[in-house]
Amino acid sequence: MRRAVLVAPSDLRIEEAPVPEPGPGEILVKVEACGICTLEQRLYAGSLRLPLPLVPGHEAAGSIVKVGTGVVEDLAEGQKVALDLVYRCGECYYCRIGKSNLCLNRYKNPARMLGGFSDYLIVRPSQVFPVGGKVGFVEASFAEPLACCIHSLKRLKVAMTEDLLVVGAGVMGLLHVLAARCMGLRVTVSEPDPLRRAKAMEMGADFAVDPASVDLEAFARDLTGGTGFSSCVITSPAPGALEPAFRAMAKASRINIYTAYEDEHHVPLDLNTIHRNELLVTGTEGRLQEDFLQAVRLLSFGKVDVKPLVSGLTSFSTLDEGFRLALSGKAYRVVLVHGAA
Ligand SMILES: [Zn+2]
Numbered sequence: 638m639r640r641a642v643l644v645a646p647s648d649l650r651i652e653e654a655p656v657p658e659p660g661p662g663e664i665l666v667k668v669e670a671c672g673i674c675t676l677e678q679r680l681y682a683g684s685l686r687l688p689l690p691l692v693p694g695h696e697a698a699g700s701i702v703k704v705g706t707g708v709v710e711d712l713a714e715g716q717k718v719a720l721d722l723v724y725r726c727g728e729c730y731y732c733r734i735g736k737s738n739l740c741l742n743r744y745k746n747p748a749r750m751l752g753g754f755s756d757y758l759i760v761r762p763s764q765v766f767p768v769g770g771k772v773g774f775v776e777a778s779f780a781e782p783l784a785c786c787i788h789s790l791k792r793l794k795v796a797m798t799e800d801l802l803v804v805g806a807g808v809m810g811l812l813h814v815l816a817a818r819c820m821g822l823r824v825t826v827s828e829p830d831p832l833r834r835a836k837a838m839e840m841g842a843d844f845a846v847d848p849a850s851v852d853l854e855a856f857a858r859d860l861t862g863g864t865g866f867s868s869c870v871i872t873s874p875a876p877g878a879l880e881p882a883f884r885a886m887a888k889a890s891r892i893n894i895y896t897a898y899e900d901e902h903h904v905p906l907d908l909n910t911i912h913r914n915e916l917l918v919t920g921t922e923g924r925l926q927e928d929f930l931q932a933v934r935l936l937s938f939g940k941v942d943v944k945p946l947v948s949g950l951t952s953f954s955t956l957d958e959g960f961r962l963a964l965s966g967k968a969y970r971v972v973l974v975h976g977a978a
Pocket residue numbers: 674675676695696781782
C-alpha cells in the first residue's frame with residue numbers, strides 16, 4: 638500500500654508499506670478519500686509544527702476491510718465509513734469531563750496521529766462512523782469539518798429562527814451555512830469576495846453582504862427590527878472582520894471565535910459593552926463524538942449537499958499540486974482520492 642509521509646514542510650514522500658493486520662479490538666479500513674484541510678495545509682507550509690515525519694490527513698472516508706477479534710459493535714466488511722482520526726486518550730482531565738476535543742494527549746502519539754493519506758489504516762471501533770444513503774466517499778470525507786461546525790453552533794446554543802451572522806465564506810463558513818439551515822436559522826454571510834458571496838447564496842445563505850461596502854451594523858438593525866444578530870461565528874482570520882461583526886450583535890448575543898489565528902489579536906470590545914449587553918464570547922476547537930455522529934447523519938439523510946465545496950480531486954502522484962491548489966486561496970476543499978490515477 639502507499640502512504641504520503643510529510644518528512645519536512647513541503648517535502649511529501651510517497652512510500653510503499655505492507656498492509657497492516659488488525660489486532661484484537663481493531664479494524665482495518667481501506668481509505669478512499671481524504672480532504673486537504675487547513676491543518677494539513679499549515680503542516681505542509683510549515684506554519685504549524687507537529688513532530689515529523691507523519692502521515693497527514695484527518696478528513697477521511699473509506700470502507701471496512703477486516704474487523705479484528707473482540708470488536709463488540711456489529712460492523713460488516715465493506716461498510717462505508719467516515720473516520721475520526723484525531724486521537725483522544727480517554728484518560729486525561731478533559732476527556733473525563735466530556736471535552737475530548739481538548740484532549741491533552743491528542744498530538745502525543747505519532748502512531749495514532751492523522752494518517753488519512755494512506756491506502757489502509759488501523760483504527761479503533763470508536764473511530765468509525767457508518768455512512769448510509771447514496772453518499773460518496775468524497776462527500777463522506779466532509780463529516781469531520783461538518784462536525785466541527787455543528788459543535789460550533791451547539792456551543793452558541795442557537796435556537797430556531799434566530800439570526801446568525803457567519804463571517805467568512807471559505808469552506809468552514811459555508812459548512813456553517815449548511816448546518817445552520819438545518820437548524821432553522823436565518824443566515825447572513827459577511828464576505829468581501831464576490832465569488833464567495835455568490836457561493837454562499839448558492840449554498841443556502843439568506844443574505845450575503847460585502848463588509849467593505851455595506852455597514853454591517855445598519856444591515857443587522859434593519860433586518861432584525863433594531864436588535865441585531867443573535868449569534869455569530871467568526872470563520873475568517875482577518876482581524877479587521879471582528880469589529881464590524883461585534884457592533885452588529887444584539888444584546889444577549891453569543892459570538893464564537895471559530896477560526897485560528899497565526900498572530901496574536903485581541904477582542905475589539907470594551908468591557909462595559911460586554912457587561913451591559915450580556916454578550917457571550919467563546920471559542921471552539923474540534924468536535925466531540927456526538928457532533929461527528931450528527932454530521933454523518935446529516936450527510937446520510939441527504940440534508941446537506943457538500944459537493945459544491947469540492948474544488949478539485951487529486952491523487953498520490955499529484956498530491957503536491959493538490960496542496961498548491963489548496964494553498965492558492967482560490968480553492969474550497971481539495972480532496973485526495975486514493976484510487977485516482
Ligand atoms: Zn479538518
